[in-house]
Amino acid sequence: MKAAPEHQLRLLDVQQADTAIARAEHRARNLPEAEEVRELDARIAELRDRAVAARTALSDIDREQRKAESDVDQVRSRADRDRARLDAGQVSSPKELEGLQSEIASLQRRQAELEEVVLEVMERREAAEAEAASVTAELERAEAGREAAEERRSAAALEIEDERATERDRRERLAKEVPEDLLALYTKLRDQYGIGAAALHYGRCEGCKLALSTAELGRIRQAPADEVLRCEDCRRILVRTTESGL
Numbered sequence: 001m002k003a004a005p006e007h008q009l010r011l012l013d014v015q016q017a018d019t020a021i022a023r024a025e026h027r028a029r030n031l032p033e034a035e036e037v038r039e040l041d042a043r044i045a046e047l048r049d050r051a052v053a054a055r056t057a058l059s060d061i062d063r064e065q066r067k068a069e070s071d072v073d074q075v076r077s078r079a080d081r082d083r084a085r086l087d088a089g090q091v092s093s094p095k096e097l098e099g100l101q102s103e104i105a106s107l108q109r110r111q112a113e114l115e116e117v118v119l120e121v122m123e124r125r126e127a128a129e130a131e132a133a134s135v136t137a138e139l140e141r142a143e144a145g146r147e148a149a150e151e152r153r154s155a156a157a158l159e160i161e162d163e164r165a166t167e168r169d170r171r172e173r174l175a176k177e178v179p180e181d182l183l184a185l186y187t188k189l190r191d192q193y194g195i196g197a198a199a200l201h202y203g204r205c206e207g208c209k210l211a212l213s214t215a216e217l218g219r220i221r222q223a224p225a226d227e228v229l230r231c232e233d234c235r236r237i238l239v240r241t242t243e244s245g246l
């Protein structure tokens with residue numbers, strides 16, 4: 001294939017723009033901010049579950065506390081009634097009196113036990129409240145962090161999109177300057193290898209980074225300037241520049 005040296009050089013510019021576009025696309029797909037948002041999303045989901053669990057635990061404990069307090073009230077009022085009967089002197093039979101006194105004693109023991117239960121429930125409530133408050137605070141921090149990360153992600157994506165659009169415009173302009181057959185060969189090679197055209201830089205192919213053999217360099221020195229060369233190693237289009245070291 002034949003192509004004017006300036007068209008071959010133009011192809012290197014096209015390649016450079018294509019590389020910049022590919023790099024921008026790669027960066028857009030692998031934004032660290034996007035990864036950060038994903039991680040925070042997972043963290044927020046976990047914290048929301050924990051917040052629901054904490055609220056459920058609190059309302060369970062509240063119910064338990066009300067039940068324990070009402071148990072205490074019941075026992076206390078029964079003991080109060082017994083004591084009132086005793087104080088009013090309504091009970092005269094010694095047997096009934098003894099029964100009543102023993103019931104009061106047993107109600108007092110029961111009340112003490114139930115009050116212990118209330119205390120224990122209140123302690124658990126305190127711990128559950130602390131857990132709920134800490135989960136809520138953590139959730140708020142994570143949500144604020146996610147919002148900030150999302151803003152950074154979107155700013156970074158916009159910046160990359162700008163860069164990509166600029167490179168695409170540049171690529172389009174440059175490609176118009178390259179003859180169709182050369183551009184078609186380049187496109188085919190680029191699809192195949194990622195890089196379709198490379199400079200010959202001081203005896204080395206910039207595509208595969210391999211040094212050309214002396215024989216190959218000799219052949220290139222003899223080749224007409226408008227001959228489209230290919231790297232013997234990687235088959236990419238090899239473009240001669242002022243820095244080819246020929």
Ligand SMILES: [Zn+2]
Nearest residue numbers: 205208231234
């Ligand atoms: Zn090569």
